[in-house]
Amino acid sequence: MNFQRMRTVSCFVMIAGLICGVWGHLGLGAQEVSEKPSAVSEVSPKTQIPYCSVCGKRCTGRYSVLRNANFCSAECIGKKFSCASCGVTLGVGENAAFSTLKDIQEKELLFCGTCMEKPGCTFCGSRKETALLPDKRTACATCRSLAVFKTEDARPILESVQKMLAERFGFPVNPSIPLKVLPYEEFHQHRKDHSSRSDALALHLTEISGHTWLSDDGKTLYVEMNSLDSGMLVLEGAPGPLVFDAIAHELTHEFLRRKFYHFADAKIEEGFCESIAAACSIFNGHPTLALRRIGNPDPVYGDGFRLIYPMLQDQGWEAVMEFLGKNSQPMKEYVREHIHEMLDSETAEFIRKNKLRPKLKFGKIPKH
Numbered sequence: 001m002n003f004q005r006m007r008t009v010s011c012f013v014m015i016a017g018l019i020c021g022v023w024g025h026l027g028l029g030a031q032e033v034s035e036k037p038s039a040v041s042e043v044s045p046k047t048q049i050p051y052c053s054v055c056g057k058r059c060t061g062r063y064s065v066l067r068n069a070n071f072c073s074a075e076c077i078g079k080k081f082s083c084a085s086c087g088v089t090l091g092v093g094e095n096a097a098f099s100t101l102k103d104i105q106e107k108e109l110l111f112c113g114t115c116m117e118k119p120g121c122t123f124c125g126s127r128k129e130t131a132l133l134p135d136k137r138t139a140c141a142t143c144r145s146l147a148v149f150k151t152e153d154a155r156p157i158l159e160s161v162q163k164m165l166a167e168r169f170g171f172p173v174n175p176s177i178p179l180k181v182l183p184y185e186e187f188h189q190h191r192k193d194h195s196s197r198s199d200a201l202a203l204h205l206t207e208i209s210g211h212t213w214l215s216d217d218g219k220t221l222y223v224e225m226n227s228l229d230s231g232m233l234v235l236e237g238a239p240g241p242l243v244f245d246a247i248a249h250e251l252t253h254e255f256l257r258r259k260f261y262h263f264a265d266a267k268i269e270e271g272f273c274e275s276i277a278a279a280c281s282i283f284n285g286h287p288t289l290a291l292r293r294i295g296n297p298d299p300v301y302g303d304g305f306r307l308i309y310p311m312l313q314d315q316g317w318e319a320v321m322e323f324l325g326k327n328s329q330p331m332k333e334y335v336r337e338h339i340h341e342m343l344d345s346e347t348a349e350f351i352r353k354n355k356l357r358p359k360l361k362f363g364k365i366p367k368h
């Protein structure tokens with residue numbers, strides 16, 4: 001009799017569509033320019049006449065104020081406020097309203113309305129020098145320059161995430177956790193096999209395995225569990241900071257699997273993983289990746305983040321661990337309850353027919 005391997009899968013998801021929502025949340029949406037008459041007629045001209053923030057000249061005629069800075073002319077506005085994609089001057093005429101966003105390097109970029117209508121970078125939303133990847137995703141020049149395509153390029157990222165998780169959160173380190181960077185087709189085959197989301201960037205896989213045998217009197221089926229293996233798959237082409245964030249999310253699944261095992265409510269598990277990944281991205285100098293999550297409309301990832309992150313902030317680590325403990329099922333309990341699903345069909349049928357009550361014996365599962 002074989003013990004069928006059971007797999008669980010978790011995934012990291014990046015939702016491009018939520019980016020605009022979060023920008024809205026952060027109040028970084030369209031900006032308006034206001035024009036003011038020059039204060040040239042004021043009593044104390046020397047102090048009252050504004051200076052152009054670009055060329056430094058006094059604005060003796062009409063001048064513009066944009067984001068609290070003065071500009072003598074459209075030309076000077078263009079030097080500070082131009083579309084990062086097409087170069088058009090922003091803040092004047094047809095482009096009075098424009099959008100601000102941060103690329104993956106946290107650099108603030110401005111875009112005109114026309115460029116914002118074009119497809120944005122899958123990873124950061126930027127419209128600057130975008131190109132189609134062979135798998136039809138769109139990537140901007142900055143994200144392409146930081147893209148991770150090989151497993152050996154992802155390894156050092158994994159190691160720095162592990163170091164951070166150990167230092168900041170006391171996660172046990174498993175230095176030999178398998179990691180693979182896969183091309184789109186292969187990655188999405190795995191994704192489909194585990195019915196994970198179409199926008200997943202990384203997957204965490206867990207396998208528990210063991211074997212079964214019958215007692216001499218044929219009345220008891222022993223099930224021995226002896227290993228819990230896990231591994232990570234990363235989709236190629238994402239920029240380093242996002243891979244860092246995705247790996248932090250997946251390693252948090254690893255932590256949860258070994259400490260608590262099973263969560264019936266995916267929102268709690270994903271919410272905790274999203275919260276730890278967000279914190280790691282902040283420590284890693286990429287707060288934008290954390291802020292995106294605030295407005296994520298997803299009922300599992302978004303709601304989960306909004307449930308767990310404030311809990312970590314307000315109630316602290318121990319309270320969250322207690323909450324996770326109450327909302328999870330340890331491996332032994334879970335396996336006992338789901339033993340029929342975990343056995344191969346022949347064994348399951350044999351048990352049913354003979355009304356056997358399987359006894360479970362658990363081997364020692366390593367802590368990491």
Ligand SMILES: [Zn+2]
Binds near residue numbers: 011012270273
């Ligand atoms: Zn996940």
Ligand SMILES: [Zn+2]
Binds near residue numbers: 057071072
């Ligand atoms: Zn000027």
Ligand SMILES: [Zn+2]
Binds near residue numbers: 084087111113116
């Ligand atoms: Zn433009």
Ligand SMILES: [Zn+2]
Binds near residue numbers: 103140
């Ligand atoms: Zn990008």
